[in-house]
Amino acid sequence: MTFDLASILRPHILNLVPYSSARDEYTGKEGVFLDANENPYQSVNGQQWNRYPDPYQWAIKEKLAPIKGVRPSQIFLGNGSDEPIDLLVRATCTPREDNILIMPPTYGMYQVSADINDVPIVKVPLTPDFQIDTEKVLAAVTPKTKIIWICSPNNPSGNLVKREAILTILTNFSGLVVVDEAYIDFAELPESSEPPESSELSGSLTASFTNELDNYPNLIVLQTFSKAWGLASLRLGMCFASEEIIKVLNKIKPPYNLSGATQAILLEALDFVETKNQLVKDILVERERLAQELVVIPTVKHIYPSDANFLLVKFEKAKQLFDDLIKQKIIVRDRSKVTLCEDCLRITVGTSEENNVLLEALKKLSEQ
């Protein structure tokens, strides 16, 4: 199927003249800068945040591109993944007219972004093992469907989605296909580590789709610095796509969407890929231990295989258990009302000490 970005964009976005910032109009680094109405001296705290930051974060993109195996021009950075999620909806969907397709149970922001923008949602549930029903998805697509959202590893189920299913959607759908890989670091194997048990199917399952960007002009990959990189508080989302799509996002984003402080911290953090990999390894070890210890607790009915940094666990009476845990100030995520997740709690893998606190509480509660 041929992909034509112009026909996917809302007409007024296609023709939009973006705000031109002072830093757009003069890009040199040296000079007497009297163009942006900044304070020329300093910040009130004596630091130097008085100049507007690079609107396109080029220093970061140059450093990030080789880490991700993409070109700098294929990267968009946002204020969390929330920002590209919202920008993609706003760029493509005319309210009350166009729609997006999601596959529950999945990440809540796709629906929230559509709801905020008054964009209708087509829902095609995942199969009971949380894979894509490609036939049903393609049958549910209408001429007004602009975006199909795929989350892999999926939140809240934790599993990777089969690569072949994603490729089938990419090939047979002429709109945008967004693959949200917020948890991909926990699915890819840091060099020289044993494959975690739950990834035994990895032959037929995805690693990152970033290496398919040049093959599929309708592919968009989302990743984040909030999980494996441990930078959730900075609010940093990554979006990878064709140059053409990235240009559109740059055109409609708030001009200085990442603060100078955020950019400075991230630029330094990118030196620590090895530390990130080690943190991922530690979390994967804890994930397997947590799963093994949960299995023997009588109220645990099922632990779903995870390629992420959390476990979806089916309990006897999940809601009651959730409330009992809260009373002990142990907070997990109640997913028991979510499609296909009846009686399920989503448990983030904590530190070894935190996991022990949880396990002890669950053991005690199951003895009552």
Ligand SMILES: *Cc1c(COP(=O)(O)O)cnc(C)c1O
């Ligand atoms: C946590 C998460 C994100 C990350 O969101 P940020 O806004 O980047 O913190 C994105 N997608 C999914 C599915 C997530 O679970």
